[in-house]
Amino acid sequence: MSNRVTSVPAAGASSTPPATSRRAFGRGLGLSAAGLALAGCSAPEPPADPAPADAAADQELVPAQDAASQAAVTPDAALALLTDGNARFVAATPARRDYGGQIRATAAAQYPFAVVLGCIDSRVPIETVFDQGIGDIFAARIAGNIVNTEILGSMEFACRLAGSKLVVVLGHTSCGAVKGAISSARLGNLTQLVQKIEPAVEAI
Ligand SMILES: [Zn+2]
Known part of the structure; x- marks a missing residue:
């Protein structure tokens, strides 16, 4: 026991x-910054798949x-x-x-x-x-x-x-x-x- x-x-x-996680995060951050810049010019897109968040909230x-x-x-x-x-x-x-x-x-x-x-x-x-x-x-x-x-x-x-x-x-x-x-x-x-x-x- x-x-x-x-x-x-x-x-x-x-x-x-994973050893690559930091690099992957860095790439993700770059994409997010670009997304934020675009958000100021157009309406934000709805989340592609809200199901995971809803599932967590229902727990x-x-x-x-x-x-x-x-x-x-x-x-x-x-x-x-x-x-x-x-x-x-x-x-x-x-x-x-x-x-x-x-x-x-x-x-x-x-x-x-x-x-x-x-x-x-x-x-x-x-x-x-x-x-x-x-x-x-x-x-x-x-x-x-x-x-x-x-x-x-x-x-x-x-x-x-x-x-x-x-x-x-x-x-x-x-x-x-x-x-x-x-x-x-x-x-x-x-x-x-x-x-x-x-x-x-x-x-x-
Ligand atoms: Zn110890």
Whole structure:
């Protein structure tokens, strides 16, 4: 089970835009500028195919978690919510959310269904790769997704006081902290962090 989740961000983190995308964007920008110049002289043409935008607008808004929805989530269901969200992220089909509405809905209380411990790596933003909204999950981030007393206390708050049903420790490929542990890196306070990972490196 943990392997399934741990493998999840690799797909998202490793997906990079095509090398030609910037050049293609540049060409598109040039065409748009020409189109704008013409628009000042004649009536704008209607959109050729408005169907995709309409389809997105018709998509049902996902509400924020509340007490009832959190109570109904089992640990297995919580894992399914995350894996389904990652599938949407990989497919570039995120759920439709009204962040303003979610902020208002969670202003007085929060009911996240899971707590995720992940690395600070900028390529693996937790809520993004799991396609979760405001109030859905607790996210703790530290280089190498290690645990310490403060992180464990945060998880205890999430599960024992705030009702979360699942704890996920989320690793990822090409982790700088793990590479540091492999090479026995030493640098200021980073040394202590890397040394927490080194026993795992030695074990394999
Ligand atoms: Zn990392």
